Amino acid sequence: MVRLNRRLLPIKAHFFFFMAAMGPILPQLPVIGKQIGVPPDVMGYIMAVLPILYVLAKPMVGFLVDYFTSLRKFIFIALILIMTLAFAGFYFLPDNSHFIPLEDGSAQWNVSVLETPPDCSFSIYSSRAFCQTTHQANCIQEGEEAEHPVLIVAYEAGLNLSQNMLHENGSYHMCLTQPASSEWTQANASCHLQPVNQCIYGAGKFWLFVCLLCIGIVGFNVTNSISDACCFDLLGDEEQGKYGAQRVWGTIGFGATALLAGVVVNWWTSDAIKSLTPALIIMCVFSLMDLFSVSRLKLPKLGGSESIWSDVWQLVRQPPIVVFLFFATMAGIIDSFIIYFMFWHLEQVAEATGYMHQIKLIEGLVVAAECLAGEVPFFFYSGKIIKKLGYVHCMSMCFFFYAVRLSLIAWIPNPWYLVGVELFFQGITYALCYTCIVAYASAVAPPGTSATVQGLMAGMDDGLGFSIGSLIGGLMFNSLGGRESFKYFAIAAICTCVAHIVVRPTSRKRQFLPKQGYQPPPEQEIKHPPAQELQEIR
Numbered sequence: 001m002v003r004l005n006r007r008l009l010p011i012k013a014h015f016f017f018f019m020a021a022m023g024p025i026l027p028q029l030p031v032i033g034k035q036i037g038v039p040p041d042v043m044g045y046i047m048a049v050l051p052i053l054y055v056l057a058k059p060m061v062g063f064l065v066d067y068f069t070s071l072r073k074f075i076f077i078a079l080i081l082i083m084t085l086a087f088a089g090f091y092f093l094p095d096n097s098h099f100i101p102l103e104d105g106s107a108q109w110n111v112s113v114l115e116t117p118p119d120c121s122f123s124i125y126s127s128r129a130f131c132q133t134t135h136q137a138n139c140i141q142e143g144e145e146a147e148h149p150v151l152i153v154a155y156e157a158g159l160n161l162s163q164n165m166l167h168e169n170g171s172y173h174m175c176l177t178q179p180a181s182s183e184w185t186q187a188n189a190s191c192h193l194q195p196v197n198q199c200i201y202g203a204g205k206f207w208l209f210v211c212l213l214c215i216g217i218v219g220f221n222v223t224n225s226i227s228d229a230c231c232f233d234l235l236g237d238e239e240q241g242k243y244g245a246q247r248v249w250g251t252i253g254f255g256a257t258a259l260l261a262g263v264v265v266n267w268w269t270s271d272a273i274k275s276l277t278p279a280l281i282i283m284c285v286f287s288l289m290d291l292f293s294v295s296r297l298k299l300p301k302l303g304g305s306e307s308i309w310s311d312v313w314q315l316v317r318q319p320p321i322v323v324f325l326f327f328a329t330m331a332g333i334i335d336s337f338i339i340y341f342m343f344w345h346l347e348q349v350a351e352a353t354g355y356m357h358q359i360k361l362i363e364g365l366v367v368a369a370e371c372l373a374g375e376v377p378f379f380f381y382s383g384k385i386i387k388k389l390g391y392v393h394c395m396s397m398c399f400f401f402y403a404v405r406l407s408l409i410a411w412i413p414n415p416w417y418l419v420g421v422e423l424f425f426q427g428i429t430y431a432l433c434y435t436c437i438v439a440y441a442s443a444v445a446p447p448g449t450s451a452t453v454q455g456l457m458a459g460m461d462d463g464l465g466f467s468i469g470s471l472i473g474g475l476m477f478n479s480l481g482g483r484e485s486f487k488y489f490a491i492a493a494i495c496t497c498v499a500h501i502v503v504r505p506t507s508r509k510r511q512f513l514p515k516q517g518y519q520p521p522p523e524q525e526i527k528h529p530p531a532q533e534l535q536e537i538r
Contacts, residue, residue, distance in 0.1 A: 008242075010297045011231050012249045017290035018080070018227065020253030022220060024261030024279035025087050027367050029213065030340050031347065032276065036093060036205055039106075039195060039478065046210060047340050047470030051332075053218050055464050061222045065229065076226055076294050083219030084287040089212040091280050093205055107193045112166040113141070113174065116184045120151050120175035124161070131199035136177070139191040141184065148184070149177045152193060221462055230297070232442040243442070244382035244435050251379055251431070255371025257282055262364015323504060324440060325460045327395060330496045331433050332465015334402050337473040337489050338409070339466075345482030346415050353414045362415045369419050374426030382435035391440050392504050398433040399497035403490050405429055410486035 133154040161173035264278040405425035441457035476485040
């Protein structure tokens, strides 16, 4: 019979409810940006700056948790509450029901001009719906070379504008932003559309989105790091290998609500621009449940460190730790590109293959496949896998399968293929790599510094790594498109795998740390004569 450990039930509940609250929201963040008109390169800049905040916030909050041990639960609850309120604020983003979507931040349209465009009226510029309905463009008519700068406005926007331009099945209003250098005729034209600059950086909705995104994502990532530290504190030295069996409940919750939200959002709205209201409701319900579960946590009393920063500095000075931090950063670079741009690429493929009417359902199924079928077995058995193979071989294996996964994402001929790709490769890449990083951090952390060391390790992985990956990924995605970008990241992943195999064994050279205050991973211990009061860690 399976015995239920009641002592660990609250941490299981926390992981389940916490990640269930995030399932409907986290995968959709870049898509939310896309729906309000944020181009992919600008989204890349935002996602590149955000992780820099994690690098600072995670160790700092970890230090506070380690220093004020009696306030650990209060800090924990406050972080969850702030994160929930920030993401719930997306409800107040302006309506985008008439937004003209632009893939990759720009578009080339072949249009039919029904009548000579008038000069743009003041009513267009002063309209509250201006940024939701308008794009700037340069148009060239057939047989002419001169470009005409114009505005293209969605005809359905309710601004009482004439219908003077057709594109595919849509009707639009075109107006001149400056006097035409030549006469317009009723003929076809080619227009290059871009977002109006003032609607990206000068619009309140953009900065509201950025502020809410900053608070929400930083809150999530810091809470996630503190969750891991609290989990390892509850497990104690004897049960470190059971971390994955606790964390797996977060994966179950995340996958279940991501699928539920995908189905409900797809049913709730049939337009190309989907309403996030059902997803936000699901998030708030599970966040409230999480707050209750955290309030029931009974965290053990821990002995503090006399000098937290000094102990952590002693640790990170060691070459093996530096090497590990470098490759943890590389894992973060790869993960960030997948997390932030996979759905963007998926929607491009859906647009090209005619599956946009099913896109939210497909996205929900992708996340469900990642979590329920991909991550669950690997989180559950990660302790045994790491014990069998060791940290070095596990990391090398993860980088190899990252390369395979990225190659297949680049290849998918239609969106449904991504469900199968993520089902088979999410677990052996993200789940195993993440567990390897946090378990290594717990194993080497001096007593009384668990939250600080977890914050440092996570800061390098999903902090610095995510920052670099988002910046490079956004620029590549904007210039090369989705398929080519994923191909180049696949090449980078296999190169990292080879480098890890070559470089990591050099970190096995004898690097001694004082025995008092350090707990090296079991496979890294070397038995020495009793007189030698030193331990070895690679």
